[in-house]
Amino acid sequence: MIDVTVDGEVVQVPEGATLLDACRTKGVDTPTLCYLETLTPVNACRVCVVELEGSRTLVPSCSRAAQPGDVVQTDSPRVRHSRKLVLELLASSVDLSLASGDVRRWVDRYEVDTARFGPAAAPAAADERDGRDSGHHHASDGATAETVAQPIKIHDEMYVRDYSKCILCYKCVEACGDDAQNTFAIAVAGRGFDARISTEFDRKLDQSACVYCGNCIGVCPTGALVFKSEHDLREAGTWDEAKQTMTRTVCPYCGVGCNLELHVQDNEIVKVTSPMDHSVTHGHLCIKGRFGWQFVQNRGSE
Amino acid sequence: MDLKLLPAEASPEERAAVASVFDSSSEASNADRVAREGLNEAKARRHLLLPALHAVQKAVGWISQGALNEICCRLIVPPAEAYGVASFYAMFSTVARAPRVAHVCDDIACKLAGADAICATLERTIGPPGTSSADGQATWLRSPCLGLCERSPAALFQLAGSESADDDTIAPATIDEIEQILNGATVPAPAVGSTPQTSGTREPELRLLRRVGVADPTSLSAYRAAGGYDALARAVQMGPAQVIAEVSASELQGRGGAAFPTGRKWDAVAKTAETPRYVVCNADESEPGTFKDRVLMEEDPFATVESMTVAGFAVSAAHGYLYVRGEYPLATARLEGAIRQCRADGLLGADVMGKGFAFDIELRRGAGAYICGEETALFNSIEGFRGEPRNKPPFPVEKGLFGKPTVINNVETLANVLDIVLEGGAAFAGVGTEQSTGSKLFCVSGSVERPGLYEVAFGTTLGGLIDLAGGVRDGGGLATVLLGGAAGTFVSPEHLDTPLTFEGTRAIGASLGSGVVMAFDESADMRDIVLRIAAFFRDESCGQCVPCRVGTVRQEELLRRLARDGARPSPAAEADLLDELARVMRDASICGLGHTAANAVQSAVSMGVFEGTERE
Ligand SMILES: Cc1cc2nc3c(=O)[nH]c(=O)nc-3n(C[C@H](O)[C@H](O)[C@H](O)COP(=O)(O)O)c2cc1C
Ligand code: SF4
Ligand code: SF4
Ligand code: SF4
Numbered sequence: 001m002i003d004v005t006v007d008g009e010v011v012q013v014p015e016g017a018t019l020l021d022a023c024r025t026k027g028v029d030t031p032t033l034c035y036l037e038t039l040t041p042v043n044a045c046r047v048c049v050v051e052l053e054g055s056r057t058l059v060p061s062c063s064r065a066a067q068p069g070d071v072v073q074t075d076s077p078r079v080r081h082s083r084k085l086v087l088e089l090l091a092s093s094v095d096l097s098l099a100s101g102d103v104r105r106w107v108d109r110y111e112v113d114t115a116r117f118g119p120a121a122a123p124a125a126a127d128e129r130d131g132r133d134s135g136h137h138h139a140s141d142g143a144t145a146e147t148v149a150q151p152i153k154i155h156d157e158m159y160v161r162d163y164s165k166c167i168l169c170y171k172c173v174e175a176c177g178d179d180a181q182n183t184f185a186i187a188v189a190g191r192g193f194d195a196r197i198s199t200e201f202d203r204k205l206d207q208s209a210c211v212y213c214g215n216c217i218g219v220c221p222t223g224a225l226v227f228k229s230e231h232d233l234r235e236a237g238t239w240d241e242a243k244q245t246m247t248r249t250v251c252p253y254c255g256v257g258c259n260l261e262l263h264v265q266d267n268e269i270v271k272v273t274s275p276m277d278h279s280v281t282h283g284h285l286c287i288k289g290r291f292g293w294q295f296v297q298n299r300g301s302e
Numbered sequence: 303m304d305l306k307l308l309p310a311e312a313s314p315e316e317r318a319a320v321a322s323v324f325d326s327s328s329e330a331s332n333a334d335r336v337a338r339e340g341l342n343e344a345k346a347r348r349h350l351l352l353p354a355l356h357a358v359q360k361a362v363g364w365i366s367q368g369a370l371n372e373i374c375c376r377l378i379v380p381p382a383e384a385y386g387v388a389s390f391y392a393m394f395s396t397v398a399r400a401p402r403v404a405h406v407c408d409d410i411a412c413k414l415a416g417a418d419a420i421c422a423t424l425e426r427t428i429g430p431p432g433t434s435s436a437d438g439q440a441t442w443l444r445s446p447c448l449g450l451c452e453r454s455p456a457a458l459f460q461l462a463g464s465e466s467a468d469d470d471t472i473a474p475a476t477i478d479e480i481e482q483i484l485n486g487a488t489v490p491a492p493a494v495g496s497t498p499q500t501s502g503t504r505e506p507e508l509r510l511l512r513r514v515g516v517a518d519p520t521s522l523s524a525y526r527a528a529g530g531y532d533a534l535a536r537a538v539q540m541g542p543a544q545v546i547a548e549v550s551a552s553e554l555q556g557r558g559g560a561a562f563p564t565g566r567k568w569d570a571v572a573k574t575a576e577t578p579r580y581v582v583c584n585a586d587e588s589e590p591g592t593f594k595d596r597v598l599m600e601e602d603p604f605a606t607v608e609s610m611t612v613a614g615f616a617v618s619a620a621h622g623y624l625y626v627r628g629e630y631p632l633a634t635a636r637l638e639g640a641i642r643q644c645r646a647d648g649l650l651g652a653d654v655m656g657k658g659f660a661f662d663i664e665l666r667r668g669a670g671a672y673i674c675g676e677e678t679a680l681f682n683s684i685e686g687f688r689g690e691p692r693n694k695p696p697f698p699v700e701k702g703l704f705g706k707p708t709v710i711n712n713v714e715t716l717a718n719v720l721d722i723v724l725e726g727g728a729a730f731a732g733v734g735t736e737q738s739t740g741s742k743l744f745c746v747s748g749s750v751e752r753p754g755l756y757e758v759a760f761g762t763t764l765g766g767l768i769d770l771a772g773g774v775r776d777g778g779g780l781a782t783v784l785l786g787g788a789a790g791t792f793v794s795p796e797h798l799d800t801p802l803t804f805e806g807t808r809a810i811g812a813s814l815g816s817g818v819v820m821a822f823d824e825s826a827d828m829r830d831i832v833l834r835i836a837a838f839f840r841d842e843s844c845g846q847c848v849p850c851r852v853g854t855v856r857q858e859e860l861l862r863r864l865a866r867d868g869a870r871p872s873p874a875a876e877a878d879l880l881d882e883l884a885r886v887m888r889d890a891s892i893c894g895l896g897h898t899a900a901n902a903v904q905s906a907v908s909m910g911v912f913e914g915t916e917r918e
């Protein structure tokens with residue numbers, strides 16, 4: 001075990017643990033956006049930074065390996081400032097309305113004020129952001145704050161991609177790639193503020209390598225990727241989590257034994273998730289378990 | 303992994319272009335592939351992605367779906383990832399584009415030299431950047447600094463088609479020349495030199511520039527006649543441990559911007575148990591205002607090859623990678639020539655100089671991304687991934703190129719090693735000051751009489767250097783100096799007596815950075831310059847981390863408000879917000895780009911470039 005001092009109190013963590021593990025051991029609520037237990041850390045969002053004694057800059061707790069004797073501050077003025085600004089920069093450029101309760105709690109805690117950057121600029125036209133050239137941009141006159149707002153991409157009946165809500169946490173890319181699915185249908189394209197999640201040449205999903213496993217939906221923290229069924233109900237104003245029940249069951253399609261969580265509202269399955277802590281699937285599924293439930297609801301309506 | 307490819311076919315030209323990369327893939331990379339056994343075949347080949355994209359871009363002028371398919375098929379790379387890489391770089395187009403492209407520099411030095419007027423004319427005659435000319439054969443784009451500031455304004459031409467000439471640059475550029483080349487004229491050879499100290503009465507003290515203008519840069523025998531390869535011979539006599547001891551004793555600090563002790567790096571790599579190890583030469587020079595490495599590589603390319611070989615010998619690395627900025631066609635050609643001749647003469651290869659050690663160099667061209675000069679982004683770029691910096695630690699000496707221990711040094715840093723080996727570390731340390739040893743190249747540009755690359759011993763003052771360059775042009779008054787590049791600091795004339803050393807510049811809250819000294823006279827529109835710097839960082843952010851990806855956008859927006867008197871609620875409040883942005887970028891960004899993106903901007907704002915924002 002390693003001794004690490006977190007906010008003045010010594011905690012013990014196993015060798016190989018991160019500073020985030022140390023913070024959590026002490027029970028410090030540490031914001032994270034791009035971190036997920038089941039994925040390789042990309043340490044891109046920087047909301048989890050802490051002040052490490054002896055380090056010139058702050059360090060990302062989610063990926064920094066704890067060293068014996070590390071002394072970290074999680075609530076110093078520098079830490080609070082960087083976390084606040086990271087959240088402000090995101091909240092002023094991305095639609096966080098469907099982000100998790102955790103995110104909303106952190107936004108409150110760090111007193112995020114997006115008005116400081118001015119009113120939001122007009123959304124981009126459909127697919128315009130996907131064609132932007134690296135190394136070139138049209139600068140505004142500064143009266144409005146640029147955002148990633150753009151029309152939602154609805155190309156099939158499985159799931160929708162609303163990149164106005166994308167914080168570019170790379171989780172979907174990792175879930176689609178070597179951390180889970182090994183399909184590599186999506187990657188980050190472009191550069192800088194114009195970087196975006198994209199298939200090759202921004203082709204529609206059904207023309208890409210996507211196999212509709214939905215694992216990217218499962219890891220997306222902001223609701224940028226959601227089931228079409230959920231999206232439709234939200235559009236109709238009838239999505240109501242209070243009325244939903246969740247039933248845990250085993251996928252009937254094959255012998256792997258994936259656990260499914262069926263979310264049911266008004267007697268209809270509205271989405272399927274998979275428990276993160278499951279030893280076989282770690283939250284991941286395939287198209288059959290994720291989307292193969294539509295037939296259950298075809299109650300002879302034709 | 304099943305590769306699902308695009309339903310598109312490559313044209314014969316595209317297929318031939320991709321094939322050429324595999325055929326010409328040199329001994330170095332083939333041998334290296336074997337060295338990296340343990341990686342699966344696909345991963346072992348992925349480092350050819352950037353060369354393949356270059357080949358296609360050159361052959362047909364853009365990366366089509368069919369061409370990307372062909373590349374993905376041969377390299378076993380998923381198309382989405384390859385597209386992510388291709389779309390990262392400014393020199394690749396993923397939409398059809400005219401075969402002749404002028405990249406017109408509108409960055410700081412070129413702005414001072416009338417680049418905006420050139421752009422305005424092109425906008426009138428062709429249309430906004432990216433528009434094709436009437437015949438569909440030409441287009442133009444704005445470009446960040448092309449590393450030709452001493453001869454500004456500058457333009458780079460990307461010329462596609464197997465029949466066409468190689469990419470080339472012109473500086474100083476005129477609108478007439480640009481239009482002629484876009485119409486198919488050939489690119490003229492440069493008429494003016496870049497090193498005022500080597501013309502007329504030659505400065506006798508030159509060390510790094512010693513062979514410039516003396517030895518034919520295209521001839522190995524000329525290089526050897528001028529003392530070339532004496533250092534490697536001496537290094538072999540000394541043995542690796544002694545070479546590292548001399549480099550440590552010289553107290554040489556890196557010239558790429560971070561001023562890290564070179565001996566410490568070499569020692570750390572030499573001491574690791576892991577193999578293979580790599581030597582990487584960082585020749586991506588893209589810091590606005592910087593052109594020193596370009597001049598060294600164009601005028602003394604064999605020195606780069608020899609010094610890399612010394613490094614390889616010292617740390618027992620058999621493979622070197624030389625990553626040259628994509629916008630440096632002449633340096634690339636000269637280095638390619640040098641590598642070829644050295645291989646033919648047994649100065650590179652399986653048995654260097656017949657002394658029983660192997661070393662070879664693979665040259666890689668960047669493709670238009672400042673961030674790829676950051677060492678870990680550079681590794682990713684070579685490996686065929688997006689040029690996104692990695693989180694550190696681990697540092698390159700532990701996990702560098704292909705995850706192996708790596709020495710990475712700047713071109714100028716390596717050039718110093720030759721003298722260190724020949725004269726000994728102690729003698730080298732006798733030049734300059736106690737804390738800044740040796741001589742230093744300075745890229746002097748802007749409003750001076752004789753812009754160019756100057757070599758002086760550390761300790762020369764800022765004012766002394768500007769005097770060496772003939773003082774302010776046309777007898778004008780000096781308004782400010784940009785020290786260290788866009789990532790550096792604006793300093794006021796009151797600091798002219800500051801010694802140009804690591805410690806001297808630190809004492810005034812500045813840094814030497816990459817050796818940029820750009821002078822501005824009182825006629826310069828400083829607001830416009832500051833806005834250009836802010837735009838540069840926004841364009842060049844890799845986009846990976848939030849503080850820099852969004853912070854550079856907010857910084858530019860804020861400055862634009864100040865520039866048009868749209869400050870809200872007041873200029874002083876905007877200056878405070880700018881400080882807040884600077885703090886998060888400096889504290890929480892992943893890499894040096896974000897850490898320094900506010901430096902120059904903040905220094906200008908506190909000097910009162912925008913009314914009402916002055917600070918003590
Ligand atoms: C954004 C950015 C760009 C950089 N560009 C260059 C470059 O073009 N050339 C270079 O030698 N170092 C560059 N560096 C510094 C390198 O990361 C690294 O420190 C250097 O190559 C080490 O070599 P040295 O010790 O010989 O200076 C850059 C760093 C950053 C953060
Ligand atoms: S649904 Fe599965 S295959 Fe398709 S993009 Fe998402 S993770 Fe990749
Ligand atoms: S779509 Fe979701 S998971 Fe993917 S990068 Fe954006 S926010 Fe993250
Ligand atoms: S600081 Fe900027 S350039 Fe560096 S990793 Fe972050 S986004 Fe990329």
Ligand code: FES
Pocket residue numbers: 031032033034035042043044045046047048049060061062063
């Ligand atoms: S959660 Fe650590 S950097 Fe995103």
Ligand code: FES
Pocket residue numbers: 407408409410411412413446447448449450451454455456590591592
């Ligand atoms: S070449 Fe144009 S600013 Fe450097």
